Amino acid sequence: MDRWRLIPYHKFSAFENMAIDEAIFRGNQLGQSPPTLRFYGWDPPALSVGYFQDVDQEVDVGYCRKNRVDIVRRPTGGKAVFHDRELTYSFISSEKQGPFTPGVLGTYLVISRCILKGIAGLGIAAEVAQDSPSVERVNTAHCFSFPSRYEILIAGKKVCGSAQTRANGAFLQHGSLLLCFDPAKALCAIRDRRGRVTEDTLREAVTYLGAYLPEGQTDPEYLSGVLKAGFEDILRVEFVEGRLTPEEEALRDKLLTDKYLSGQWNREGRVPAKDRIS
């Protein structure tokens, strides 16, 4: 059985989280980093936006500043996520390893099956969304306002939002599994100029694990162990606890300084030319 790397749950700042994931992703593209499953949290709470999102149009920057909510741009696509009480995972691999198929949706499906398996271990029946949302529905700023195809639902409501980036045959998938959800708080930081996403529509569309579990079982470290078992079962690999290599740590530090702490990247989606990392 193949042994892949597990980086256990820890809380970091939004900027550190993105720098760590990208460092592993880049290392994997070069064949230097193993397939890796990482679990993490956000300290302080943060808003992450998708690669293509317009921060000025879709984020209430003033609210975030006032309430000490960090804003970071992800290397992955998708919409804005307010990260507070959740378990976040990142999964990085070559699409040629494991049971992954070449297409984008095929990868989502395999990882969703891993998470479903984990959630089933908690005695919760979840399912995979089968329909693709219309372009009209996708055209909102809020990740949790609609389920995408192969995302995870409990009782028809979205519980986990996912996004990917792909390069040189490798992929990085991010996912946020909600442990608790406060629609009012989530809406404060995200602008929906069309006014279609409200507290009521989010309540209708979103659920969270805490609604189905006794309090002690929503501990992120406990849940990451449960999810790890789901990944091992579906991927038929063993995840062995590890840490970043010195090369990954060096790249993380460089990405942190040059990209993720840069207002230009987070606000405009561009890295200053002098700081580009090839």
Add this chain to the structure above:
Amino acid sequence: MMVFPDDLLYSREHTWARVDGNLVTVGLTDYGQAKLGEILNIDLPEVDTYVEQDEPFGTIESAATVTELISPVSGDVVRVNDDIADDVGIINSDPYDTGWMIVVEMTDASELDNLLDSSEYNDYVLGEEGLD
């Protein structure tokens, strides 16, 4: 059924190249667009940007996924299809015609030897799908 026109060359990263002298029009293949699914956003280089063979020239988003677009040749970008920014769906619906992305003034014609013809690309796609 996937279509791979005979008059184009293809990269292993699923971009096509239509060669006219030293000008090369570049787009995403029918297989490439199908693999990504419904395209939602695209970021293309500006005119005069130098792009390199097998290196990214842009990014594209589908299904909450950002994917790099890889250039089949090296050279300066001399035209960009601004129309697709307003209607990215044409990359899915018409990948070889109105869905073109950039025109590159090629600096090294020998790079074309690294590309595949229609039949070779068809075999490559079958291999990637595990159908060879």
